[in-house]
Amino acid sequence: MALITLAVSGYRSLRSLVLPLERLNVVTGANGSGKSSLYRSLRLLADVAQGQAIASLAAEGGLRSTMWAGSSNYSTAMRSGRSPIQRNIGRGPMSLRLGFASEDYGYAIDLGLPIPEPGASREEPSLFGDDPVVKAEAVWAGESLSRRNVIARRGNASVSVQDGSGRMRPVVTDLAPFETMMMRAADPTNAVELLLLRERMRGWRFYDHFRIDRDAPSRIPRIGTRTVALASDGSDLAPAVQTVREIGNGPAFDGAIEDAFPGSSIEIDAANGLFRLSMRQDGLHRPLDASELSDGTLRYVALATALHTPRPPELMVLNEPEGSLHPSLLEPLARMIAKASERSQVIVVSHARTLVDALCDHGAQALALEKENGETIVANVEVPPWAWPDR
Structure with a gap:
């Protein structure tokens, strides 16, 4: 509920x-306002x-x-x-x-x-x-x-x-x-x-610190099992993506990646129990390994995975999801969040005006x-x- x-x-x-809460909420305000x-x-x-x-x-x-x-x-x-x-x-x-x-x-x-x-x-x-x-x-x-x-x-x-x-x-x-x-x-x-x-x-989920640094666990092959909820730091990204595809809405996840990165797709390989994530991009002859992806690209893939979970929680809270993202990704992110709010109540904390405005265009309640x-x-x-x- x-x-x-x-x-x-x-x-x-x-x-x-x-505060009153709606199905989709965006909390915004200046630095130091209490977000x-x-x-x-x-x-x-x-x-x-x-x-x-x-x-x-x-x-x-x-x-x-x-x-x-x-x-x-x-x-x-x-x-x-x-x-x-x-x-x-x-x-x-x-x-x-x-x-x-x-x-x-x-x-x-x-x-x-x-x-x-x-x-x-x-x-x-x-x-x-x-x-x-x-x-x-x-x-x-x-x-x-x-x-x-x-x-x-x-x-x-x-x-x-x-x-x-x-x-x-x-x-x-x-x-x-x-x-x-x-x-x-x-x-x-x-x-x-x-x-x-x-x-x-206990089922509420919070995402505010995806590891996207050079040594982030999501950038290297990791032992994976079925993962219905992405870890808060994104460490189990590759098995979580594969779980979305096998028991969740894989086409919607793939569509969200295409929406943000036209001509691109995510690939998951597994060898000896180790799952590896890579991204195939239009014009390149080989997929880019997760270790080669930019910080913003890796963060967006993690957000897409969290928002397409096959076991949606009653409440999902995203704290400043715009971090490291190129401004061109904020409109696709807003569309993805709005779609996820059909399955989970979502609260977004953000100071990115483009994202706030886009979420409001999708019916979000703004709490300034x-x-x-x-x-x-x-x-x-x-x-x-x-x-x-x-x-």
């Missing part, structure tokens, strides 16, 4: 952002389903370094410039909140810092004292959380799930503060909705990020209804 709302609060420049923060917040949501959200935050420098550092409230005078911005982040609890609503279910999580237990030894504090802990979680039916549509809710160490009679009953009572109910409470008997939502989130007093905002967008779970 497609996401209809994305909500982020307290993450870097995203003080309080609630990367929005992309990372989506990845953090996916990490929740993998049990990696806290580790991912630690890799970014910890919760304190990733949280909104400005004012917690802006008055009308502050926004108009008649009054200076007052830093008052310390007046309330530190909180990083992430959530989404899809066409059937919604999910939200609230992360904060641990509160020292009464009587805890000051001489031997926990070495994990700066790790974030889960303060609240909820799953609901519909586009916005309310008291009437809660399916599962976390309260301290307990997770309660709605049973067949509509009553909330506990299914887990010993949840650790650093564990999410997605990881501990999802099971096919007591919390099938949690299990379904977790598996759907701006900075106002250090805060990322999106003007001229109708904010969907949204409510965060109580701590």
Whole structure:
């Protein structure tokens, strides 16, 4: 099911952002407007389903370094410039909140810092004292959380799930503060909705770092097996292309290559289990090995492979796919992305005006990020209804 709302609060420049989502979306804005923060917040949501959200935050420098550092409230005078911005982040609890609503279910999580237990030894504090802990979680039916549509809710160490009679009953009572109910409470008997939502989130795909350097794994022969989803770094490119041709829509993939490089085609050879990719181009007497392809050509082939996956995910996110591409490739890329959005919901983060305009011509919703007093905002967008779970 497609996401209809994305909500982020307290993450870097995203003080309080609630966005409507369509089938095809393009996020754009000037450098420093918050595009990367929005992309990372989506990845953090996916990490929740993998049990990696806290580790991912630690890799970014910890919760304190990733949280909104400005004012917690802006008055009308502050926004108009008649009054200076007052830093008052310390007046309330530190909180990083992430959530989404899809066409059937919604999910939200609230992360904060641990509160020292009464009587805890000051001489031997926990070495994990700066790790974030889960303060609240909820799953609901519909586009916005309310008291009437809660399916599962976390309260301290307990997770309660709605049973067949509509009553909330506990299914887990010993949840650790650093564990999410997605990881501990999802099971096919007591919390099938949690299990379904977790598996759907695990299926989201993110592409932001295809290896295209001289030593990229995709440039050399590699052992290959059937590959229904291209790796995020493109390392299994050759077997992924062959998988598209054998169990996916090979003619559509070949057509996308022809659209971008007229008279060209991709060839896959296998010897002793090693798969090799090459490209035959009009006018050349031999195909060019992957090691000979330009960075932009290799990136485009990887994008074409990801977008023609034989197992399309519910959500695919592309972060600045225009990198290394010649401007002439942006129109074909937009056509390819638009076609892929018929099978998967797609979010593209880009600052390439040609690509943004071309995607909008294909019906994409443009979400233009701006900075106002250090805060990322999106003007001229109708904010969907949204409510965060109580701590």
